[in-house]
Amino acid sequence: MLFAVIFIAGSLALPVAARASIPFFGPIVPEAINRCAAGWAALITVINDIIELLITLAIVFVAPITIAYAGFLLVTSQGNSGAITKAKGVIENTVVGIIIAIAAWLIVDAVMSVLYHPSDSTWGTWSSLIYGNANEMCLVQEGSLQTLNQTNLNVTGITANGNGVSVSGKSGQLCSDANTACSPASLQSVGFNSAQANAMSCIAMTESSGIPSTPPYNTTHPDSNSTACGTFQITQSTWNKAASGACSNFSNCQNAACNMQVAQTLVSQSGYSSWTCANCNSKATSCVQQYKQYGGS
Amino acid sequence: MKKFLIIAGITIVIGLIALAFWLANGNKTSTTSSENIGFPVANSVAQKTTIATTTNATTPTKDFLKDPATVKDPINPGYYYLGYHVNEGVPDPTATNTPPYIIEYISATQYFNIALLQEPIGTVRKEAEQFLMADLGISQKQMCQLNYMVSVPDNVNSQYSGINLGFSFCPGATELPQ
Numbered sequence: 247m248l249f250a251v252i253f254i255a256g257s258l259a260l261p262v263a264a265r266a267s268i269p270f271f272g273p274i275v276p277e278a279i280n281r282c283a284a285g286w287a288a289l290i291t292v293i294n295d296i297i298e299l300l301i302t303l304a305i306v307f308v309a310p311i312t313i314a315y316a317g318f319l320l321v322t323s324q325g326n327s328g329a330i331t332k333a334k335g336v337i338e339n340t341v342v343g344i345i346i347a348i349a350a351w352l353i354v355d356a357v358m359s360v361l362y363h364p365s366d367s368t369w370g371t372w373s374s375l376i377y378g379n380a381n382e383m384c385l386v387q388e389g390s391l392q393t394l395n396q397t398n399l400n401v402t403g404i405t406a407n408g409n410g411v412s413v414s415g416k417s418g419q420l421c422s423d424a425n426t427a428c429s430p431a432s433l434q435s436v437g438f439n440s441a442q443a444n445a446m447s448c449i450a451m452t453e454s455s456g457i458p459s460t461p462p463y464n465t466t467h468p469d470s471n472s473t474a475c476g477t478f479q480i481t482q483s484t485w486n487k488a489a490s491g492a493c494s495n496f497s498n499c500q501n502a503a504c505n506m507q508v509a510q511t512l513v514s515q516s517g518y519s520s521w522t523c524a525n526c527n528s529k530a531t532s533c534v535q536q537y538k539q540y541g542g543s
Numbered sequence: 544m545k546k547f548l549i550i551a552g553i554t555i556v557i558g559l560i561a562l563a564f565w566l567a568n569g570n571k572t573s574t575t576s577s578e579n580i581g582f583p584v585a586n587s588v589a590q591k592t593t594i595a596t597t598t599n600a601t602t603p604t605k606d607f608l609k610d611p612a613t614v615k616d617p618i619n620p621g622y623y624y625l626g627y628h629v630n631e632g633v634p635d636p637t638a639t640n641t642p643p644y645i646i647e648y649i650s651a652t653q654y655f656n657i658a659l660l661q662e663p664i665g666t667v668r669k670e671a672e673q674f675l676m677a678d679l680g681i682s683q684k685q686m687c688q689l690n691y692m693v694s695v696p697d698n699v700n701s702q703y704s705g706i707n708l709g710f711s712f713c714p715g716a717t718e719l720p721q
Contacts, residue, residue: 418706419707421692422690423652426651427619451706454658454696455645455656455658456692457656458616459619459628459647460696463698466629501619529704529705533705
């Protein structure tokens with residue numbers, strides 16, 4: 247009877263307990279706290295971890311020892327009814343203790359799951375239900391609210407002293423020198439002059455964040471007709487007019503080198519009109535104006 | 544003994560209820576995964592590597608290039624995508640057409656380029672930060688020392704486009720609407 251109850255209860259509790267990380271052997275303090283100032287979620291997680299560790303210790307270490315002790319009492323009882331009764335009492339109390347420990351945890355967890363997220367498809371432990379957002383694991387640092395600091399600006403052709411990049415006006419930053427898809431140096435290597443390279447680097451930042459794999463716009467926005475693709479978001483019809491050689495097929499629009507090459511041809515043919523046209527890019531014109539003064543057309 | 548039976552009975556009832564919820568939850572989860580939404584999970588990779596920082600030093604990180612969540616750009620050699628990535632004409636079941644953000648890594652220059660592709664960009668930036676921090680296994684302080692940019696294209700948010708927004712927890716970061 248006793249084993250049957252333990253087996254049934256254990257079988258039913260196992261899936262839930264497994265989901266909730268019991269048995270739990272640490273670490274009690276989440277790894278994320280070592281990377282930042284602990285927030286509300288971190289505190290709740292630590293409390294939950296302590297509870298899970300105590301339950302684990304009770305089941306994995308304390309219960310086996312007490313059951314072994316009861317077994318020892320039974321073996322050494324030699325028919326003594328008092329010793330046998332005591333041994334049975336120890337076993338019974340151990341089993342009841344385990345059940346109460348798991349049941350209490352399960353009751354709290356189940357009730358909070360129903361109260362907090364009755365229709366949520368992703369259950370969590372009670373602790374994750376309380377904070378609800380892993381972003382709360384860290385406190386927001388005061389430094390994040392300071393004025394934009396241009397530590398990443400190593401611009402070819404101009405000095406990043408704040409005068410040329412108009413950061414306070416929130417416009418006109420160039421792709422990083424480390425971004426080979428649109429850095430001024432990369433653009434100069436395909437034929438842009440210094441001013442054009444800076445202007446086009448600035449345009450690439452606003453068009454695609456300097457990511458060459460940006461797919462044709464209408465593949466990510468099926469309701470749109472725009473085929474704008476790649477680092478400079480060149481449309482298929484524009485591409486077909488300017489592309490040549492190995493880059494001639496529009497399927498190369500996600501190729502960083504082809505996108506730079508086609509952009510260079512377009513600028514040499516018709517200036518920046520592919521980007522400064524009405525409803526094209528709200529910041530392209532200011533990019534061109536901003537970098538005109540730095541040595542070029 | 545009577546007390547024991549009552550407690551055991553209550554436990555079994557609770558267990559049955561919990562099991563029902565768990566099974567219901569399991570069904571929903573399997574439906575979601577079959578839709579292949581491409582949600583990236585930063586796996587733990589035991590091997591370590593080092594990345595150059597803006598302070599002319601290096602910082603130890605997980606060997607994220609060996610992480611299953613990292614994919615090579617099939618078109619641009621030396622470019623990698625950490626987590627979300629788009630389709631580039633090559634069959635790729637893990638690609639998604641509508642990623643909330645893209646984390647691109649250029650191995651030649653050890654540069655991380657993060658593009659926020661959905662609103663609210665403040666929330667998306669935090670998601671990208673959390674993913675990258677877990678993927679690299681580094682602290683916020685180390686994150687701020689990476690050679691990186693966080694920006695948003697004009698067609699996603701014209702107000703904040705064209706500037707390095709920074710990681711939210713780094714000095715000088717631009718505060719964004721959540």
